[in-house]
Amino acid sequence: MEKIIDESKQGESLVLENKKENTRKLFIESYGCAMNFSDSEIVASILSNEGFNTTNKLEDADLVLVNTCSIRDKAEQTVRKRLEKYNAVKKTNPKMKVGVLGCMAERLKSKFLEEEKIVDLVVGPDAYKDLPNLLAEVEDGRDAINVILSKEETYGDISPVRLNSNGVTAFVSITRGCDNMCTFCVVPFTRGRERSRDPQSILEEVNDLWSKGYKEITLLGQNVDSYLWYGGGLKKDFDKATDMQKATATNFAKLLEMCAEAQPKMRIRFSTSNPQDMTLDVVETMAKYDNICKYIHLPVQSGSDRILKEMNRQHTREEYIELINNIKRILPDCTISQDMITGFPTETEEDHQDTLSLMREVKYAFGYMFAYSERPGTLAERKMEDDVPLEVKKRRLQEVIDLQLEHSYEKTQSFIGKTVEILIEKEARKGDKDWSGRNSQNLLCVFPKEHYKVGDYVNVKITSATKTTLIGEPVGYSENN
Numbered sequence: 389m390e391k392i393i394d395e396s397k398q399g400e401s402l403v404l405e406n407k408k409e410n411t412r413k414l415f416i417e418s419y420g421c422a423m424n425f426s427d428s429e430i431v432a433s434i435l436s437n438e439g440f441n442t443t444n445k446l447e448d449a450d451l452v453l454v455n456t457c458s459i460r461d462k463a464e465q466t467v468r469k470r471l472e473k474y475n476a477v478k479k480t481n482p483k484m485k486v487g488v489l490g491c492m493a494e495r496l497k498s499k500f501l502e503e504e505k506i507v508d509l510v511v512g513p514d515a516y517k518d519l520p521n522l523l524a525e526v527e528d529g530r531d532a533i534n535v536i537l538s539k540e541e542t543y544g545d546i547s548p549v550r551l552n553s554n555g556v557t558a559f560v561s562i563t564r565g566c567d568n569m570c571t572f573c574v575v576p577f578t579r580g581r582e583r584s585r586d587p588q589s590i591l592e593e594v595n596d597l598w599s600k601g602y603k604e605i606t607l608l609g610q611n612v613d614s615y616l617w618y619g620g621g622l623k624k625d626f627d628k629a630t631d632m633q634k635a636t637a638t639n640f641a642k643l644l645e646m647c648a649e650a651q652p653k654m655r656i657r658f659s660t661s662n663p664q665d666m667t668l669d670v671v672e673t674m675a676k677y678d679n680i681c682k683y684i685h686l687p688v689q690s691g692s693d694r695i696l697k698e699m700n701r702q703h704t705r706e707e708y709i710e711l712i713n714n715i716k717r718i719l720p721d722c723t724i725s726q727d728m729i730t731g732f733p734t735e736t737e738e739d740h741q742d743t744l745s746l747m748r749e750v751k752y753a754f755g756y757m758f759a760y761s762e763r764p765g766t767l768a769e770r771k772m773e774d775d776v777p778l779e780v781k782k783r784r785l786q787e788v789i790d791l792q793l794e795h796s797y798e799k800t801q802s803f804i805g806k807t808v809e810i811l812i813e814k815e816a817r818k819g820d821k822d823w824s825g826r827n828s829q830n831l832l833c834v835f836p837k838e839h840y841k842v843g844d845y846v847n848v849k850i851t852s853a854t855k856t857t858l859i860g861e862p863v864g865y866s867e868n869n
Contacts, residue, residue, distance in 0.1 A: 407441060414440040415449035419467060420457025422608055422659065423579075424490055426559040428455045431489065431516050438520050446477055451485050451523070456492030458574045461761050464492055468504070475506045485526050487511060491578035495765060497535045507531075513564070513579050514538035537565075537580035540620065554813050556843045558602050560593050561585065562643065563609030567624055568662060570689075571700045571767040572729065572760065575610050582623045584615050587638045591650050603811055603843055604655035607647065612658045613665040615640040641669040648677035653868050655811060657681045657830070663688065663711055664702040671718045679868075682719055683753075683830035686712075687727035691746030692739035695732055700767070705746060712750050723753035723799065723829040728788055731760040731781030733772040740784045747791050753799045753831065754856070755792045759785045793855050800831060800853035807849045808833070808858070809866045812842050833858040845869050 414435055418428045431453065432442055443449055452474050457463040471486070478484050487509040488500055494512040501507055508526045511519060512535035525532035542564055565580040566573075594605060609615065618629045618637040629637070638646075640658075647656050656677075661684055674680045690696055693705050715722055728743065759781035762774045808827040816822035816834040823842075824834050834857060835848045845868040848860040 407436060410436065410439050410441040412438075412440045412450045413443045413448050414451050414453065415443055415446050416453040416455065417470070418455040419463055420455070420459060420491065422559055422606070423561065423610065424455045424457060426561050426608055427490065427513060427516070428453075429559075431455070431519065434516055434519055438523070446474070447481065449481075449484055451487065452477075453487045453489055456488055456490040458491040458495045458578055458763065460758065461763070467492055471504050471506055478506060485509070485523075487522075487526075489513075489516070491574065494535050494537070494578040495574060498533055501531050501533065509533065510535065512537065540583065542583060542585040554842055555601055556811065556813050557604045557606070558597050559608045560590060560597070560605050561608045562590055562612060563615050566610040567614065568611060568664075568702065569700055569767065571698065571772070572689075572732065572763065574763050574766055577765050579610065582611065582614055583621070584617045584623065586620075587617050587643055587646060590643065591646060594647055594650055594654070598651045598654050601843065602654070603845070604657065605647070607644070607656065607658040610660065611662045611665060613640050613661050613667065613670060615643055617643075639667075639669075641667065641673045644670065644673045644680060645677070648673075648680050652677075652679055655679055655681055655828070657683065659685050661686050663708050666711060668714055668718070671715055674722070675718050681828045681830065682722040683725070683828065684715060684722060685725045685727075686715075688746065689727060689729050690732065690735075690739065691743035692735070693742075695735055695739050695742075698734060698772070699729075699732060705742070709746070709749060721829065723831065724750065725830070726750075726752045726755040726757075726792075728755055728757045729760050730757070730784040730788055731776040731778075733760070733768060733775055735760075735776055735784075740787075743788065744791055747788070747795065751795045751798065752792060753829065754796050755788075757785060757788050757792065797853075797855040800855065800858055803827075803831070803850045803858055804853055805850065807847050807863060808860075809868070810835070810846050810848045810860075812840060812844050812846060814842060827858070831858055832856060833860060835860045835862050838862055840865075 416428055418425045456467045474486050485508045486506050488507055489511045493510045500510045509522050509532040514537050515534035518534045522532035563584050565582045566575045567582045616623050618633040762769045810825040810833045812823045812825045814824055816824040822834045823837050840846050845866040847863050847866050849863050850858045850860040852859045
């Protein structure tokens, strides 16, 4: 649940610039969090060198890959339905090969080959470099699987080929894996232990993106605040590092500063943060640099200390509120969003009310809210009874959503009359007369196109707002153009 899942992007197929010399066609689609979409770009880069061009026509594909998510049962069921679709296409194109990538592949391993007869290869998140070997196995008529989790793999040496969506915003992965053993979460089991990427390779990627016209990056990881580079190795082994390694180590606040200074006109975001790992030097760095966006996604999951303990969240309600208060003190204009789970095992009505009261105290700008669903392999599934009735989970979830919408509306209304800088990302969904983009606080804004274009920084005076969107009039280019 730590991972933000953008419902509008689920099942999006990746299409890249073709190489003339490539003769085979790859259809790849992604489900789940931003990390999965970023990983699909890495996979496409690896396979581009193996003679594959991407296509968005399933029927034309020689190889079909689906990058999967295990965070919720719904995500896994969606993938199984897509496999049924692939199976129907395979009947007319029997040479087509099908592979499952990512977290669901890691969770189910060889069971996938047994359960889904259509699947030819199963590849975990740390094994993408092995794809050429695995494909050779498949082409020789054998099923192929590699779900070995790595202690070193960060894909820092692979330059991802980017989605041709807008050429303005991009993800830059900085960590892989997670050491926080939240009892509801499969991530430590599907993505392995935490390791960080060499900061120089990150800066090279950031600089390369700027040279290609990108205006905004999101530093990406399951837990970005845990970023720690001391020459390689797992974060948990840092205490065994030499004195020189410790003295020259780069933490997340330092990495953020390095990125901000490397490209002063490039917007920088990051996701996801964990309350127990976020330190005030990160917030102070955000305050120091105008190009670091004033937005923090800070999952809490529950407002009840008892439930937080059951979830193994490693922070209390009081500690979380103290962090929120420090953020508001250092960054008064910062927006904060949440992840929230309702109906976790043993959750009482009192626990639920604690969650609502926390929301009233913090007043999040927006959130990602779910009813608890038991995930196989997690500590909660092994040791706790899923004892909150579904109708109770749903009712509590609706109360959380309703309260969040109230607070979201308060937040968007507070911008009316203000002029904010918007980075144009694409056409607005409704009609072709407006542009759509976000402000520093990650709030969506639409405004008339006029003479502006995608990739421009525009000052927009906000004239009205819905619960989710700012509406305004452009007043000129911002100084960042």
